[in-house]
Each structure stands twice: as structure tokens, then as C-alpha cells.
Amino acid sequence: SHDFGKTMLVCRMQHEQPHHHTAWEWFGIGQTLALLPLSEHLSSVVLTLPPHEMQALLELPDADFERDIARRYQGRLGEMKRAGSRHTYPLIGVYAQRFVAPRFALIGDAAVGMHPVTAHGFNFGLHGVDLLSREILAAARAGADIAAPERLQRYEAAHRRATRPLYLATQAIATLYTDDRTPARLVRRLVLDASSRIGPLRLAIATALSEDGLSLRGLLPSALPGLR
Numbered sequence: 001s002h003d004f005g006k007t008m009l010v011c012r013m014q015h016e017q018p019h020h021h022t023a024w025e026w027f028g029i030g031q032t033l034a035l036l037p038l039s040e041h042l043s044s045v046v047l048t049l050p051p052h053e054m055q056a057l058l059e060l061p062d063a064d065f066e067r068d069i070a071r072r073y074q075g076r077l078g079e080m081k082r083a084g085s086r087h088t089y090p091l092i093g094v095y096a097q098r099f100v101a102p103r104f105a106l107i108g109d110a111a112v113g114m115h116p117v118t119a120h121g122f123n124f125g126l127h128g129v130d131l132l133s134r135e136i137l138a139a140a141r142a143g144a145d146i147a148a149p150e151r152l153q154r155y156e157a158a159h160r161r162a163t164r165p166l167y168l169a170t171q172a173i174a175t176l177y178t179d180d181r182t183p184a185r186l187v188r189r190l191v192l193d194a195s196s197r198i199g200p201l202r203l204a205i206a207t208a209l210s211e212d213g214l215s216l217r218g219l220l221p222s223a224l225p226g227l228r
């Protein structure tokens with residue numbers, strides 16, 4: 001596992017201004033903010049802070065909490081009101097040493113629990129379910145043992161191949177984009193400048209992180225065609 005040493009807050013909030021159905025991720029100095037749009041004036045606020053700062057925020061009464069969050073978004077969403085509970089958890093990435101044991105398999109975040117920055121944890125979960133269910137179905141159709149060790153090992157090997165590179169890349173991106181020291185800030189400035197100026201680089205990054213990239217790497221399950 002990898003402890004990013006930060007605490008993440010997830011809280012549903014209503015806001016005065018519409019979000020125009022745009023999800024944001026905003027790497028500030030000392031904080032990371034994300035906004036996951038729900039209905040027009042309702043979003044999930046995701047805020048990452050050092051644990052002691054998060055504790056202070058959690059202790060604020062509602063009105064102060066709401067003002068503090070609106071200020072962090074620099075007033076872009078107008079006034080904000082809490083519409084759900086303030087839920088926090090330690091930001092830890094997990095990549096299980098083994099995905100399988102006798103008659104046992106890990107799927108979802110229990111196998112690969114990623115930093116949410118590249119937004120693929122759920123997709124990996126679906127991929128694991130797809131791989132494992134194919135093995136189980138094939139065994140059931142053949143009247144064989146659905147938990148035979150070689151079947152579980154095939155699932156583990158295929159799921160590792162599909163998830164390990166993006167897990168490591170996500171960890172590197174998260175580390176770079178949450179490091180406030182000058183060298184890290186310079187490197188990310190360079191990466192952002194290069195990707196906004198060089199069209200093919202921007203396209204390569206977008207493809208790697210989008211549905212197209214996932215499909216190319218076989219990461220969108222064929223059992224769930226609606227997601228293609």
C-alpha cells in the first residue's frame with residue numbers, strides 16, 4: 001500500500017451557480033479540489049488536505065464550513081450549502097500482493113484501490129468482475145470446479161497485467177501533483193504547458209485516460225456493452 005499522507009473529504013453540496021455538467025480537478029498549493037457534477041445545482045465536493053487541516057475543517061459549524069468550501073472554490077459556484085454528510089477517509093492506495101487464495105478471489109478496490117485522480121478505480125472493478133465471471137462461467141458450463149487454482153491464477157495474472165501500469169502511473173501523477181516543493185511544481189508546469197501546446201501529446205494523454213484508451217487495452221468489459 002502507499003499512504004499519500006492526506007485526508008480526503010467527500011460531501012454533497014448545493015450551489016448557487018450551475019456547474020454546466022463539467023467535472024473539475026484542481027491541483028492547488030496545499031489542497032486538491034474536485035467537483036463531480038450531479039443535478040444542475042448539486043455536486044459532490046472532493047477536497048484533499050493534510051490531516052490536521054482537515055480535522056479543523058470538520059470541527060467547523062455548518063455555516064462556517066459552507067463559507068470555507070465556497071472560498072476554496074473561489075466563489076465560482078456562488079453560495080454553497082451542505083446537502084449530505086461530511087465523509088472523510090485517509091488517502092491510501094492499495095495494490096494487493098495476491099488477488100487469489102484457495103477458493104477465494106479479491107475484486108474491486110479490495111484488489112486494486114487507486115488514488116482517484118485518474119478516475120479508473122470503478123472501471124478496474126468492472127474489469128475484474130468481467131475476467132472472473134468469464135472463468136467461473138466457463139468452468140460451470142464444462143461442469144468443472146469454478147474455483148480451480150489455475151482458473152483463479154489466470155484471473156489474477158490477467159487482472160495484474162491490465163491494472164499494474166495505470167496503478168503505477170496514477171501513483172506517480174498523484175505524487176507529482178500534490179507535491180508543493182519547487183522542483184515538482186516546475187515539472188508539472190512543463191508537463192501542462194507541453195500538453196496544451198503539443199496537440200498529439202494532449203491527444204495521447206486524453207486517449208490513455210479515456211474510454212477509447214480503456215477499450216484499446218481491453219479494459220472495458222464486453223459483458224457490459226452499454227459502457228462502450
Ligand SMILES: Cc1cc2nc3c(=O)[nH]c(=O)nc-3n(C[C@H](O)[C@H](O)[C@H](O)COP(=O)(O)OP(=O)(O)OC[C@H]3O[C@@H](n4cnc5c(N)ncnc54)[C@H](O)[C@@H]3O)c2cc1C
Nearest residue numbers: 010046107108109110114116118119120121122123124125
Ligand atoms: C472521490 C472519488 C472519485 C472517484 N471517481 C471515479 C471515477 O470517476 N471513475 C472510476 O472508475 N472510479 C472512480 N472512483 C473509484 C471508485 O469509486 C471505486 O473504485 C469503487 O467504488 C470501488 O468499488 P468497490 O465495490 O470495490 O468498493 P466500495 O465502493 O468501497 O464498496 C465496498 C462496500 O463494502 C462495505 N463494507 C466494508 N466493510 C464491510 C464489512 N466488514 N461488512 C459489510 N460491508 C462492508 C462498504 O461500506 C462499501 O459499501 C472514485 C473514488 C473516489 C473516492
